[in-house]
Amino acid sequence: MTQPQEPTGRLLAGRYRLGEVLGRGGMGTVWRAEDEVLGRIVAVKELRMTGAVDDAEKHRLIVRTLREAKATARIRHTAAVTVFDVVEEDDRPWIVMELVDGRSLADVVREDGTLTPERAAEIALDLLGVLGAAHSQGVLHRDVKPSNVLIGEDGRTVLTDFGIASVEGDTSITSTGMLVGAPSYIAPERARGQQPGPPSDLWSLGGTLYAMVEGVPPYDRGSALATLTAVMTEDLPTPRNAGPLRPVIEGLLEKDPAKRMDAAAARALLRAIAGGKALPEAATVAVPAPAEAPTVAVPAAEETAGTAPRPLLAPLRIPFRVSRRRAAMAAGAVAAVLALVAALVVWWPEGKDAGARSAGGATGPSAQASAPASAAASPAASPSPSADGSGAASEQPAPVLTSGQIPAGYTVYKDQSGFSIALPDWLTDQGPDYRATSRRFEGHGLRLVVDWQSPAGDSALKDWQEADRNAKMPNYRKVRVESVAYRNWNNAADWEWTYSGKTGTLLHSLNRGFVTGNGKYGYAIYWTMPEEVWSAPDGSLARRISFESFQPAP
Structure with missing residues (x-):
């Protein structure tokens, strides 16, 4: 049962007189209205929901509507609609905007x-x-x-x-x-x-x-x-x-x-x-080449941090480098898209990204002692059950990107401890970080620490939550702490934050923790870089390739 059509002439919030309907979609109606306080014509976007929408979906739609208003209001440009007001009536938001004829x-x-x-x-x-x-x-x-x-x-x-x-x-x-x-x-x-x-x-x-x-x-x-x-x-x-x-x-x-x-x-x-x-x-005849990543002075060890959330949609991953065999590539893409369409083109939430400390190596400016363990993942983040039904991750899962699919300018680093990871050539090995079972890489103002322990601890998620509560970094701001789905490993969690380095530079960190080998190892892949580099090609690509190519010790 749908909500009844609001009658033309209704006075909204004691101020906006609704007129004709300008447009209507599956979840919203846009009205022409008059702001009787300022005497101007505006557009009012109403969120509409059917009676079949449950409370969780209702909440999501309300948040989405409010986020639209928030996002639009942040933008100052002649090609952006001006948001004048957001009012709440009938337990739902109405956005009052500039009317563009x-x-x-x-x-x-x-x-x-x-x-x-x-x-x-x-x-x-x-x-x-x-x-x-x-x-x-x-x-x-x-x-x-x-x-x-x-x-x-x-x-x-x-x-x-x-x-x-x-x-x-x-x-x-x-x-x-x-x-x-x-x-x-x-x-x-x-x-x-x-x-x-x-x-x-x-x-x-x-x-x-x-x-x-x-x-x-x-x-x-x-x-x-x-x-x-x-x-x-x-x-x-x-x-x-x-x-x-x-x-x-x-x-x-x-x-x-x-x-x-x-x-x-x-x-x-x-x-x-x-x-x-x-x-x-x-x-x-040619497209301009992308600009080189900015060269930024490498912050001190305690100054680095960062990663932005991204959807982790393992079933949709295909190799970064286009395969030379187009037929094989197309087949892989078809399988990926079938997974997408089967899900009604509904994506995993923003924030199910790659990044956090390992479920076995607590690294980070605020916690350089006990390493996290196997993060108790939520059902949505749990791997497929193993043959014995235990749900344990396989001993040696294949990387998403194999060595033959690593992009040009990247090299697979093989650590003497047994793990391997593909890194950009400009990211150089700096040796152990704060302990022997950690390895630091730096370059172009970016910093990566791979940390591990054996056996894995109890819960990476709990360790990240504790580290977040006890964080003492200047201007620390949590972005997220949550369980994530990471390939077919279990107990994965991300801790992401920003803070100010010693020189005042805003830094962004992401620490992903996860467990491999049925608890044999806990790993952390921990990225830090200046905020201004976070979404630049070198920063975002390096993070993605590292997560997709990582292979744990056997």
């Missing part, structure tokens, strides 16, 4: 036809600007697509619907899976369950740019399964109407986020195209 970009293309490269470049510049403003505030949109772009009657471009945006440090909805956007515009790394970052939004912008000039998304195959398979495995269909936009589109739709065209390079080309200027000759 116009049509969606999807409607413009459908009704008026494809855009010229010059006009498409103008719109893309506006979107690039608002995305940059969002990213600078730690907000990822995660659903950039033509239907979420409004073109005002005055020509203004507005990016709407931050309903599934990821707000840095906000773990309020990490306990529930959620739909994360239209398959046609989902970046390959998100389709694989990897850490989303600004490059993921840029991919979606590239897909939107493609649709502006071609009239269809680049990888639309008519179903979620076929579309996501194409996103991960197929070459980009040649944009035949793009003209000078082609290098921008191809650069933004580069499958490898580390090689994807960045915002600065895209902005330079888009400005030239929008201004009718000829592009540099090189721009027609």
Whole structure:
């Protein structure tokens, strides 16, 4: 049973007089309304739920709505909708926003036809600007697509619907899976369950740019399964109407986020195209290479810390490097997408990321003594039962990335203790850290400590919780402490936080603890880096490759 339709003319919060319905979706209605206090016309977004929604889902939807308001309110840009107010009535939130008169970009293309490269470049510049403003505030949109772009009657471009945006440090909805956007515009790394970052939004912008000039998304195959398979495995269909936009589109739709065209390079080309200027000759044949990671002075040992949460979706992982055998790669991707579609394209919660101390090596500025043990994982984080039904992890599970799939510029480090891990060539071995059973690596301002103990302790999660309670670092701020699903190992937990180093630099740390060999070893993979490097290609890629390639001692 659905909620009754609110009558036109209702006075909301004693101030906003509801008028006509401007739009209606599965969970929301947008009203034209008048703010009778200030005498202006506004848009009011109402959250609507059916009677079949249980309390947990109701809570998730409310949090999502409030997060949309919070994310949008943080952004200062002409292409962002202004949020005026959030009010609560009928036990649900209503968002009061600026009213933009116009049509969606999807409607413009459908009704008026494809855009010229010059006009498409103008719109893309506006979107690039608002995305940059969002990213600078730690907000990822995660659903950039033509239907979420409004073109005002005055020509203004507005990016709407931050309903599934990821707000840095906000773990309020990490306990529930959620739909994360239209398959046609989902970046390959998100389709694989990897850490989303600004490059993921840029991919979606590239897909939107493609649709502006071609009239269809680049990888639309008519179903979620076929579309996501194409996103991960197929070459980009040649944009035949793009003209000078082609290098921008191809650069933004580069499958490898580390090689994807960045915002600065895209902005330079888009400005030239929008201004009718000829592009540099090189721009027609090559995408600018990503900027090198910033060189930052390596902080002292107690100054390092960091990692941002990312969805850990092991069934969706496929090798980082594209296989030379396309058929095998496609088969793996199909299996991954089948898992995704079987889950109704519902993703694991934000925060089920890789990172934390090991379930057997307590490392961290606040605890350099007893190592954590096997974190008592929640049912959602538990591995598949073993043959004997005990649920214990296998003795020597294969890494997600094998040595033949390690990206260029990475080398598999094999420690004399028996573990191995793929690391970037610029991350050098510094020897033992605070004890003999720990190994430190540093480079480009990043720091990694791999810590282990045998046998594993009782609970990494409990150790992380205790370390969080006793943390004495300057300006310490917990991001999350939680059990996580990590490959097929059990008792895994993450501790993630930020704090100020000795020089005042804001540092970000992630410590992942987990147990291998049925309790024989407890490991911690502990990353720290300056906050400004956290989402940069070198930082995010190094973390991902380390987690996916790690192999414990036998």
